[in-house]
Amino acid sequence: MIYGLKYKVHPFFYSIPRVAVIGFFSIILFTFNKRKYKLDLKGKMQNDKDVELFLKNNENLTTRRYNYSDIKKMTNSFSDNLGEGGFASVYRGKLSDDRLVAIKILKQSKGYGKELINEVASISRTSHINIVTLLGFCFEGPKRAIIYKFMPNGSLEKFIFSKVESLLGWKQLFQIALGIAHGIEY
Template sequence: MAVYKGKLLDGRLVAVKILNASKGNGEEFINEVASISRTSHVNVVAFLGFCLEGGKRALIYELMPNGSLEKFIYGENPLKNGGHLGLEKLYQIAIGIARGLEYLHHGCKTPILHFDIKPHNILLDEEFCPKISDFGLAKLCTTKESIVSMAGARGTIGYIAPEVFSRNFGGVSHKSDVYSYGMMVLEMVGGRRNVNVAVDHSSEIYFPHWIYKRLEQDEDLGLHGDMTTEEGEITRKMILVGLWCIQTDPSQRPSMSKVVEMLEGDIEGLEIPPKPYLSSPSRPLLDSSITSTDFLDYVSAIKP
C-alpha cells in the first residue's frame, strides 16, 4: 500500500491510497469502501471517492496535514518533539478518538467494528483534530448484533484483543475495539510503546503492568517530570481509562460511550480497575499486522 498527495479538479488537496492489487483478492478495498462510505463524523476521516480499473484500486480521502498520531507519541521526548502537543492536547485527542469510535459503534445506521485502532491509523488535521482512518479490516454489523462471527483473527499485534484471537476469552464485539483503544491511550500517556525492549529491567518492559503497579502502590507515576496539578489529573485519568479498556474479560471493559463519560468526568469518580491478566510478551512483535495465528507468540501466558 502507498499513499500519495493529490489535487482534485476543484483544487482540493487529497490523500490517495493505492492498494496492493494482490492483497486479499480485493477484500480490503471492498471492506473500506463498504464501511467508511456509510460514515460522517468529525472524528472519522472523510471518504471522497474511489477508483477501480482492472487490478488497480485507489481510495481518496481528505488530506490530513499533520499525518498520523504515531509520530507524536514515540521517541525519547515525544511531547517536545510534537511541538504543539502536550498532555492537554493528547487528552483532547484521546477524547476525540473515543467519540469517533462511539459513533462507529452506536451512531451509524449500520454499526462498524474497526479492528485496527492504533496510533498509525489516527490522522490529525491542521488543528490536530483526530480522525479514525484505515477501514480495511472493518466489519459491518446488523443493529441487533452484539457478538459477531469471524473466520480468523484480524488486527495488529500489540493492540489486538485476546478474544479476537481465541473465543475462549469471550465473544468478539465492539469491546474488541475498546481494548485496542485502551492500549493506544496507554501509549499516548506513556510516550512509548507498551512493549519497550530498550529498558534494562524486565519488570518495566510491559508498560501496562509497570504503570498498574505504581498506581496500586500509590507511587509517583514518573512519566513526564514536573507536572501541574491539572496535568497530573489528566495523566492519572488517561491511565485509569486505558487500564479499564484492556481488561481481559470483554464484559469488564466499558463501552466507548462510557469511556467518553469517564474521560470528561471527575477524576474522583474513577476507581482502579482489576489488574489485566495478560502477561508480558515473550518476544517483541511490534506493529505487525496479522490475520491468523501469531497471538500466542505475543502473549506468553494467561495468569489466573
C-alpha cells in the first residue's frame, strides 16, 4: 500500500518468474541431451570405422559379406523366427543355392560392432566338426547380421536345458561336453 492506495497485482505478474525458471531448465536439459547425442553419434561412427578397417585389413576372410537387402530376401522378410536372445534374434533363411542358414540379427547395443568383429574373426578361421560353420555376415550402417550353417536339430541349449524330461542321457551329455572341449581346444 502506497500513500493509502491499494494496488492489485495482476496474476500474470506471478507467472513470469515461473516461466523464466522452466525456460532456463529446459535450455540446460536440451543442451545436455544434444551434447550426449553428439558424443553417442561420434562413438558409433568411430565404432563403424573400426569395423570397416578390420574388414578391409582382413579381406582374406573365408566368409562372404552380404547386403541387408540380401538378408531380408534370404529370411523371406524375417518370417521364420527361430529364437530371441538378449543381443540378437535368429531367423531361418535360405541362400540362393537353396542351402538352409540361420541368420543372427544383432540388436543395437554399445560396442555391437566389436561383437560382430570378434565373432566373424574367431569363427571364420575355424573349421571343426563341433563348431558351427560361419557362411557370411552383413555390416550395413546400423544393420548387422551373421549367417551360419543351419543346424536342423536346433541349438544345443534346447537339449541340455529343456524343461521337459531330459532328451539326452548322461552318456550323451558327456559326449557333448567332450565334443565342446575338443572344439574349444581347437
